[in-house]
Amino acid sequence: MKTLDLLRLKRRQLTTLGAAVSLAAALLPGTLHAADAASAPEPADPHQWLEEVLGEKPLAWVKERNEASFKVLKARPEFEPLRQDLLGVLNARDRIPGVSRMGGFLYNLWQDEQHKRGLWRRTTLAEYRKAEPAWETVLDLDALGAAEGESWVFHGAQCLGPSYRRCMVNLSRGGSDAQVSREFDTVSKQFIKGGFELPEAKSQLTWLDENTLFVGTDFGPGSLTDSGYPRVIKQWKRGTPLSAAMTVFEGEAKDVAASVVVDRTPGHHRVFFQRALDFYSSSSFFLQGGKLVKLEIPDDVESGFWGPWMLLKPRNDWQVGGSTYKSGTLLITDLKAYQRGERKFKVLFQPTATRSLASYNLTRSHVLLSVIDQVASKLEEWDFSKPQAPRHREVKAPFPGALHLASLYDSELPRDELADRYVLYYTDFLTPDTLFLSRAGSDERQVLKSRQAQFDATGMRAEQRFATSKDGTRVPYFVIWPKGATADGSNPTLLYGYGGFEVSLQPGYSGGRGRAWLGRGGVYVLANIRGGGEFGPAWHQAAIKANKQRSYEDFIAVAEDLIAAKITSPRHLGIMGGSNGGLLMGATFTQRPELFNAVVCQVPLLDMRRFHKLLAGASWMAEYGNPDDAKDWDVIRQYSPYHNVSKDKTYPKVFFTTSTRDDRVHPGHARKMVARMTELGHEVYYYENTEGGHGGAADNEQRATLQALEYSYLWQQLGR
Structure with a gap:
């Protein structure tokens, strides 16, 4: 995930669905003019x-x-x-366990009255379909906290595919953004003695291979941005101290953060770095032949990569290739052709006065568009199974309300029966959540999970x-x-x-x-x-x-x-x-x-x-x-x-x-x-x-x- 996406996700995490003064408390509005503000003590x-x-x-x-x-x-x-x-609502057993796919398992963090800090657990899709799935505990956060005398809160894990055995597990003291990161084995279910381990910081890390991490963390003075996020990315080899890690990328102190993404899609392996210049703009660089090559797009154009394709979403109107694309448009182009200087795009979504693109998801051969129309969700898709003639259609999905989807596509697996499957959540103000298993290219879907009503909505509107x-x-x-x-x-x-x-x-x-x-x-x-x-x-x-x-x-x-x-x-x-x-x-x-x-x-x-x-x-x-x-x-x-x-x-x-x-x-x-x-x-x-x-x-x-x-x-x- 890109740095900007991570930062925006952190803002979205506060939905209860996300900074300070040195002027005198007695200062009232209207008593100090702009011309005076720069010089007045x-x-x-x-x-x-x-x-x-x-x-x-x-x-x-x-x-x-x-x-x-x-x-x-x-x-x-x-x-x-x-x-x-x-x-009772928070601990209800019929809550839908949110899952993320890693290889052959669906992972979930589950909290209830017995497991206040949670169980990091997993199951298969076949089990998940059942009313009472059999879950396998991978890490018990309450037991870990009790053993170590720490108030650990689970902050997720970065796992190395396609086996997903090696993970960097992130643990936060009391829920702060700062975290410690430790290498964990999901087979033995143990932290690896002598493995990679990072001290508490607002770190960013990504696996390059089994023995190498890209790490952005607090390396000491000058290594963080003014915002407190990593400014320096280093390559850290197994068996060496963190102090010996080699700097491979740097941003500037005024940036929001520096980050790195490793794409391990078979046939399209690539590494790119990013400077988040501010909350809404960034510069990206590919690592090619040991050298950094800038991706030549405007700083306010968001980019994503999908096999041979690059997807682009301008935040402002963009004039390129003899055309003007409105802010909020989603474009797709051949990445290699773009790098050669070609500027040919296909428009996948164009906003109107009432319609905007909330997000997009990718399967093996489809681009799934989550559209907001007058604040309600709709779903559309593009079929790229025949890349020279992609087809667009509207997906018949529950309406009006909110749709949230997550692709089950694992780009690191050369063969994958779930490559065109995704899960779809639907809810509205008075309708409990329902989770469907869906297939790109079809309107048919099966109910995986649904919640009982948590309150009597009779007569409400x-x-x-x-x-x-x-x-x-x-x-x-x-x-x-x-x-x-x-x-x-x-x-x-x-x-x-x-x-x-x-x-x-x-x-x-x-x-x-x-x-x-x-x-x-x-x-x-x-x-x-x-x-x-x-x-x-x-x-x-x-x-x-x-x-x-x-x-x-x-x-x-x-x-x-x-x-x-x-x-x-x-x-x-x-x-x-x-x-x-x-x-x-x-x-x-x-x-x-x-x-x-x-x-x-x-x-x-x-x-x-x-x-x-x-x-x-x-x-x-x-x-x-x-x-x-x-x-x-x-x-x-x-x-x-x-x-x-x-x-x-x-x-x-x-x-x-x-x-x-x-x-x-x-x-x-x-x-x-x-x-x-x-x-x-x-x-x-x-x-x-x-x-x-x-x-x-x-x-x-x-x-x-x-x-x-x-x-x-x-x-x-x-x-x-």
């Missing part, structure tokens, strides 16, 4: 001491605020029933509506109505949003939300605001950097539309979002506090003066801009929540959550915002889990407790 931030993550004084501060919030929220009559309900933003843009949103609800202005309503990094929010089933909110009479609303990817790159680019405020205006427009339609009223309207969505919460409630009576602000960015100086924050400047640039800061400071809290405004009693182990979005954001609001006389709730990383929780017990606190708070604030 910056007063000290009185709360910056809270950025010391594990400091004795900050942790004592955290403990005190956690206990104050617990005292109120855990005493609520809803809390324990909610916690038990949510834990979902509808799509549109709000009009400040600049006239139509913004779609979904309303899910509980049984018996009417538009009388009194419905407890939870509005969720994200609006960043081209992440799309689509219909999805949540047993926890159904039991804790819909089933208790709450209305749920999902907003598809600009900054997301629901309508392709243009929808995202319309609300970044100088135009980031549009995300907040879109979200506010949805809130106003809910109130105008009497779906709810400010007394009963709450909002929720995490990570970039936490910034959305902060910007929205500081700008329009009168619209809301509850705010759940999860693992948030809030101090936008220093976000780029904390942890991975520098990698997000392509989204927000550079606060050290006077022109950018003049825009950012207008919405930076930490800089826009006022003593004279009345705010809802906000609930901030974060994690001590979050090494992506610094917990100092939430800590300092709470300190700032408290000193100005505003009441808030605060909960900082000591584990969990950017997801906020490391196991189902922690997730259930966190969610029960959040829903107890929401019912306290919004209930009739």
Whole structure:
């Protein structure tokens, strides 16, 4: 997987479906002009001491605020029933085990009440088809943690095909992004004594062969980018110390990261390196004859490789070969011909005003397109079994809702009966997940797994509506109505949003939300605001950097539309979002506090003066801009929540959550915002889990407790 894809995946992992200030806490918007910002000295931030993550004084501060919030929220009559309900959903035995294929096995990480940190296990497709498959445990994370006295969280494994016996298993302490990596044998099910082993870092590694790894990690001073990711890639030979590994590729400190991919497709073996220049652009280089050869494509064109083919997706309109291809188009071309200078492409997908390409998957002879049409999923495919005359067709799949697919194609196997098979998930707001086994080229599919209903949806309904933003843009949103609800202005309503990094929010089933909110009479609303990817790159680019405020205006427009339609009223309207969505919460409630009576602000960015100086924050400047640039800061400071809290405004009693182990979005954001609001006389709730990383929780017990606190708070604030 490419570096940019990895980083985007990390953002998508926070779906609860993903940075900081040195200006004085007393600085109010409008008092400092851009021309002054570059020269005026910056007063000290009185709360910056809270950025010391594990400091004795900050942790004592955290403990005190956690206990104050617990005292109120855990005493609520809803809390324990909610916690038990949510834990029941999280540990339910009929959950569909998500799998990834490696050779002849399907692998899964399973967590439940007996295995809180999980079993890394495997089975065959024949077994997986059964109602109760026989699973073979490969690694017991709870037993490993107990034996080593560590709070290990499984972070996946890089395994060497086609046998997939040798793996580098990644283990995180408490769920942080940083991890240790150890060589593991999936046959003996043991870590290999004297094998490859990397110390804790945000590492990136790939097998070249059984005795060689490409490694990007913390090699010491200068080896990481400003964002804290690998800048240097080295080739590490078995039996030699890491210090003897040879540098083969380097990026620059200002890059997001450097990475390497090894393609072992028979007949098309190749190695290429990549510099992620920012979150949305990159430069790629092939290793040919021991030399690096740059792939001559624009930095904002995403590339992928499939046997002899190269797939290209421009993020901006691209003029090439006498034609112009719109942003979000998917093209395919012969790689060798392209490298010779030819510029002949076939268009596999072209966006429209309502249709965008969410992703594509590859089988042996098909390109599968996941299309978003008015925020619902559709599936299309191209058949390349006859490369000179590829055929396109629409796949008849469940609609409307969200489709997620994963190819079972293993490009390293010369013969593979699953080469044109894939698994397809379907869900919507009120329909439990169903997993199908599908075959490219056919509409026929078999149900592999389906979930029982986790809540009674009788009488509930979902509808799509549109709000009009400040600049006239139509913004779609979904309303899910509980049984018996009417538009009388009194419905407890939870509005969720994200609006960043081209992440799309689509219909999805949540047993926890159904039991804790819909089933208790709450209305749920999902907003598809600009900054997301629901309508392709243009929808995202319309609300970044100088135009980031549009995300907040879109979200506010949805809130106003809910109130105008009497779906709810400010007394009963709450909002929720995490990570970039936490910034959305902060910007929205500081700008329009009168619209809301509850705010759940999860693992948030809030101090936008220093976000780029904390942890991975520098990698997000392509989204927000550079606060050290006077022109950018003049825009950012207008919405930076930490800089826009006022003593004279009345705010809802906000609930901030974060994690001590979050090494992506610094917990100092939430800590300092709470300190700032408290000193100005505003009441808030605060909960900082000591584990969990950017997801906020490391196991189902922690997730259930966190969610029960959040829903107890929401019912306290919004209930009739």
